Amino acid sequence: MNPCNVCEQPTKSKCSNCNQVSYCSVQHQKQDWKAHKSSCHPFKIAHNELLGRHLVATRNIKPHEIILKEAPLVRGPAQITPPVCMGCLNSIEPEDHIDCDLCGWPLCGPECKSLEEHRAECQLTQQRGQKVNVHEFNGSHPLYTCVSTVRCLLIGETSPEKARKFQELESLESTRRGSNQWKADLASIGQFIPKFFKTERFSEEEVMKAVGALQINGHEVPTSDPPHVAVFYTASFTEHSCMPNLAKSFNKNGHCILWAPREIKKNSHLSICYSDAMWGTADRQRHLVQTKLFKCACERCADVTELGTYYSAIKCEDSRCDGLMLPSKSDDWNGSWKCRECQKQVQRHYIDRILERAGKDLQTMEKTAENGLKYLKHYEKWLPPRHFHMSEVKILLVQLLAKDQQELMVLADDKLALKLQFSSELVQLYETLAPCEVRTLGTLCFELHSAIAEQTRRVSLETSLSPKERLEESLLYVDKCVNYLQYESDIFVEGHILKQAKINRDALRMVMRIS
Numbered sequence: 257m258n259p260c261n262v263c264e265q266p267t268k269s270k271c272s273n274c275n276q277v278s279y280c281s282v283q284h285q286k287q288d289w290k291a292h293k294s295s296c297h298p299f300k301i302a303h304n305e306l307l308g309r310h311l312v313a314t315r316n317i318k319p320h321e322i323i324l325k326e327a328p329l330v331r332g333p334a335q336i337t338p339p340v341c342m343g344c345l346n347s348i349e350p351e352d353h354i355d356c357d358l359c360g361w362p363l364c365g366p367e368c369k370s371l372e373e374h375r376a377e378c379q380l381t382q383q384r385g386q387k388v389n390v391h392e393f394n395g396s397h398p399l400y401t402c403v404s405t406v407r408c409l410l411i412g413e414t415s416p417e418k419a420r421k422f423q424e425l426e427s428l429e430s431t432r433r434g435s436n437q438w439k440a441d442l443a444s445i446g447q448f449i450p451k452f453f454k455t456e457r458f459s460e461e462e463v464m465k466a467v468g469a470l471q472i473n474g475h476e477v478p479t480s481d482p483p484h485v486a487v488f489y490t491a492s493f494t495e496h497s498c499m500p501n502l503a504k505s506f507n508k509n510g511h512c513i514l515w516a517p518r519e520i521k522k523n524s525h526l527s528i529c530y531s532d533a534m535w536g537t538a539d540r541q542r543h544l545v546q547t548k549l550f551k552c553a554c555e556r557c558a559d560v561t562e563l564g565t566y567y568s569a570i571k572c573e574d575s576r577c578d579g580l581m582l583p584s585k586s587d588d589w590n591g592s593w594k595c596r597e598c599q600k601q602v603q604r605h606y607i608d609r610i611l612e613r614a615g616k617d618l619q620t621m622e623k624t625a626e627n628g629l630k631y632l633k634h635y636e637k638w639l640p641p642r643h644f645h646m647s648e649v650k651i652l653l654v655q656l657l658a659k660d661q662q663e664l665m666v667l668a669d670d671k672l673a674l675k676l677q678f679s680s681e682l683v684q685l686y687e688t689l690a691p692c693e694v695r696t697l698g699t700l701c702f703e704l705h706s707a708i709a710e711q712t713r714r715v716s717l718e719t720s721l722s723p724k725e726r727l728e729e730s731l732l733y734v735d736k737c738v739n740y741l742q743y744e745s746d747i748f749v750e751g752h753i754l755k756q757a758k759i760n761r762d763a764l765r766m767v768m769r770i771s
């Protein structure tokens with residue numbers, strides 16, 4: 257028995273959404289809803305030595321359930337960015353923008369000037385006594401490096417509550433202090449702010465703590481072009497996993513949506529991926545150590561085979577052996593590698609040479625279907641079929657082999673078969689390895705559904721047999737597509753795919769009812 261949140265009478269009943277707060281009656285629950293609403297989530301914030309604060313599910317979470325929708329605490333331009341509008345954070349054209357009449361920072365129009373978010377740097381620049389003058393529009397602009405930090409430092413000017421929340425966030429300042437990144441940030445932000453804005457208002461420690469908090473908790477938000485950075489208070493407590501159980505989407509206002517693609521059991525830790533789940537383990541781990549200052553020990557990182565997919569493996573150096581090479585010591589991706597079949601060992605620079613070449617060739621390749629197929633043929637000597645570079649090329653190919661319905665209808669039979677084979681392989685691969693990469697999975701499911709539907713149409717043209725099973729499969733993948741992309745806004749390509757997928761799904765359901 258716990259005390260009712262309103263009258264303190266002992267009761268067994270709890271709010272069924274969060275399972276955290278007790279109420280003796282529906283009336284008292286209703287009475288308290290206004291106060292309780294903002295903290296009513298199906299999780300609680302827990303703490304342990306390894307992770308610090310983290311989120312734990314307080315009840316079973318159903319597939320597709322949104323567990324958190326949150327507005328940013330603070331947002332601003334990325335640290336490295338070309339000039340953007342200080343209101344909406346979209347890129348600006350040299351000939352098509354205005355300068356704020358108070359501070360000189362570029363804006364795309366008067367409506368962006370009145371946005372509250374611009375106030376911080378606007379005020380600080382006015383106090384400086386000299387407007388800024390941005391006239392270089394090509395490439396990253398050094399003046400923008402400090403803007404998001406300035407917004408964090410002045411967050412209390414618009415909301416003391418937001419300032420209190422920002423102060424609570426982890427900055428890892430003492431761990432970061434002295435590192436190369438810290439030294440670079442000290443020069444470009446910590447020492448730059450007092451000098452440029454002619455102010456002694458902020459101590460070096462205060463500025464560097466804000467820089468750290470932004471780095472540790474910041475999310476890249478793709479709702480502007482280029483993407484901007486934002487910090488979301490509650491979402492900040494979500495721990496990292498390379499195989500997370502939550503997907504992250506953004507609505508058109510840049511609010512963050514965390515949701516569960518699959519069921520999550522009560523008492524499970526809730527996680528998102530801080531890195532790129534489509535990268536191989538060595539790259540993800542390097543990125544996490546550099547940016548978030550910890551070594552990941554998740555299920556995927558602990559298994560060099562990456563759940564049997566051999567996503568980062570290289571074919572054995574000995575062409576007579578058909579084994580695969582992986583790090584000799586499972587937790588050391590920088591040491592020697594060994595064939596799991598013949599035990600032959602190679603030094604790390606042999607692996608680096610192959611990966612560097614394969615990566616560079618992929619980066620510089622003109623993205624055509626023909627080049628993609630050539631790439632696969634060439635690198636099959638070194639890379640197994642599900643290697644991350646091969647998979648990236650297959651993703652490209654799935655999209656390049658018929659970019660729309662018209663092209664799909666005239667695609668040669670052998671190319672259609674390839675599109676179907678690659679999309680099917682990739683859906684299987686990423687459902688194992690990265691089930692919360694919903695944008696990639698949703699897009700692949702759409703392509704697979706269309707390829708199956710097209711193949712069914714061709715077979716039925718030739719044989720006029722009823723292709724019920726193929727239609728069922730096509731429906732299965734278009735249903736999956738809708739599920740994966742259900743929270744994607746129509747400002748993104750994936751939002752448009754979602755719209756088309758819903759139309760196709762309804763049409764397929766209709767056809768199947770008739771046949």
Ligand SMILES: C[S@@+](CC[C@H](N)C(=O)[O-])C[C@H]1O[C@@H](n2cnc3c(N)ncnc32)[C@H](O)[C@@H]1O
Pocket residue numbers: 306307308309310425426428472473492493494495496497548549550551552553
């Ligand atoms: C965005 S914060 C998460 C909240 C943080 N634990 C706190 O107490 O405020 C990110 C930091 O949490 C820690 N962290 C998150 N996930 C982790 C994981 N899987 N393993 C180890 N540390 C992790 C790391 O220190 C990381 O830099």
